[in-house]
Structures are given as C-alpha cells and as structure tokens.
Amino acid sequence: MHILDRIIQDKKKEVDLKKSIIPTSQLEQSILFTKPTISLADNLRNSKSGIIAEHKRRSPSKAVINQKVSVQDVAISYENAGVCGMSVLTDGKYFGGSLDDLLLARASANIPLLRKEFIIDEYQLLEAKSYGADVILLIATVLTRQEIKQLSEFAKSLQLDVLLEVHNQEELEKSIMPSIDMLGVNNRNLKTFEVSTQISKDLSELIPNDFVKVSESGISSIEAIKDLQQYDYQGFLIGENFMKTENPGESCINFVKELEQS
Numbered sequence: 001m002h003i004l005d006r007i008i009q010d011k012k013k014e015v016d017l018k019k020s021i022i023p024t025s026q027l028e029q030s031i032l033f034t035k036p037t038i039s040l041a042d043n044l045r046n047s048k049s050g051i052i053a054e055h056k057r058r059s060p061s062k063a064v065i066n067q068k069v070s071v072q073d074v075a076i077s078y079e080n081a082g083v084c085g086m087s088v089l090t091d092g093k094y095f096g097g098s099l100d101d102l103l104l105a106r107a108s109a110n111i112p113l114l115r116k117e118f119i120i121d122e123y124q125l126l127e128a129k130s131y132g133a134d135v136i137l138l139i140a141t142v143l144t145r146q147e148i149k150q151l152s153e154f155a156k157s158l159q160l161d162v163l164l165e166v167h168n169q170e171e172l173e174k175s176i177m178p179s180i181d182m183l184g185v186n187n188r189n190l191k192t193f194e195v196s197t198q199i200s201k202d203l204s205e206l207i208p209n210d211f212v213k214v215s216e217s218g219i220s221s222i223e224a225i226k227d228l229q230q231y232d233y234q235g236f237l238i239g240e241n242f243m244k245t246e247n248p249g250e251s252c253i254n255f256v257k258e259l260e261q262s
C-alpha cells in the first residue's frame, strides 16, 4: 500500500478513537474557540515577502529534520522574522507533531497559524479551532469534491481560512469553489516525493485570480521565490530549509531580510 493511503487509513482510526473519548462539546469549551482568527489570505495579499514558515520535526521523505528545537522558540522567531503565517504539523505518527505543538505556538506568537494535518473529518476542524488555528489545509488528492465542499464550508463557518492543496490540473479543476481562500500547489508529489517548482509554474495560469496562490515545498532560495512571483504566487510555504538548520528561527529571519532587500 502506498504511504499516503496508509496515512489516511491511520488517520481515520485516530479520529474515530478521539471522537469516542473527547466529545465535540468539550472542544467547543476551549477559550480559543471563540477567539477571533487572523486571516492568512489577507496577510499574504498585503505582503511583499509572503513567507509561511513551517515547524516540522520529521517526515516520511526525510526521517529526521530537527528534534532539538522547541516549538515555542521557533514560533517566536518566525514571528520576529515578519512571516505572514506559521504552519504547524500536528500529525504524530509520520511527522512527529501534535496538537500541543499548535497550542504552544498559539501561546507564543500572534500570527496566523495553519494546522498542517490530513483533514478528513469535521471533528478535526473543531480541534483545529479549539487549539488555536486560524487556517486549515485540505489536500485534494485524498478528498472528493463533495468532501472538499463540506469541510471547507464548515471551516468557513468557524471563521477559519482554507488552503486547498493540489498537485495537478485534475485536482485543481475538481477543487475550485467559493469556500476556498488560497490555492496551494505542492511542488512535492506526495506519491513519489519528487520535488520541482515547475508544477507551480505550469498550474499558475489555471488558478482563477480570486484565489491567493501559494507555492509549497522544496523552496530554498530567494531566486526560486523571485521566479515564482513572476507566475503570480503570493505565498511560499517553507519547512525543511529552515528546520534542517540548528536555529530555524534565525535562518528564517536572515532569509526574510535578504528577500525584502532583494
């Protein structure tokens, strides 16, 4: 079985277990549940650099990225760097993240936070909201159009921004709907792990202008961003390039500075 199918299969079991233990009424009691959210899409529209910096300890494509830094320190320095938002991996089994990481990032920084997760159920959106997320990710390749519609509309009803991730034209065409705020093109093929920003360039003209365009994964240079800006990208999701260094926050600060001066 392919890794992505395995992740989704595990996720379904995980969500069912959690549902049987923590009722949604309890999630709704979090004081974060009623806290107004901050829009990542608005931040990206008004930004010159457009960086969304990610906290990622490990991944299926790279066993260890960084197990040493604290998510609080990373969140504080990402905010100091002036990024538009922070992405926090919350999947435990494959990425070494947790909802507690999201909560600690929330307590440490006042910037839009993306819950980076394999979302398959509305329950996970209630979790996202109650642990302090502002934005959620939906991955087109693992969802039907009907599921994308249902999940994105539910997210909007919770005032969460929606980033929809695609990797090809078919996924893009299936996903275009008004309840999506941002369209992310993943430069990494989740099935083969191959990375190329060419896919962002190829899909760019097929994305209607009312969506903020985000290019995700495999971005490690100022030149790559300059290049993608020519194709109307306003957001750039960067994980490994920062997280693989000893001090991800400092790497991010230097990167944003260089980008703003370029």
Ligand SMILES: O=P(O)(O)OC[C@@H](O)[C@@H](O)c1c[nH]c2ccccc12
Residues within 6 Å of the ligand: 054, 056, 116, 117, 139, 165, 186, 216, 217, 218, 219, 237, 238, 239, 240, 241
């Ligand atoms: O570390 P990178 O190559 O800069 O990539 C970041 C981010 O795009 C990547 O982590 C990601 C994109 N889509 C995902 C979906 C699930 C898990 C992870 C991801």
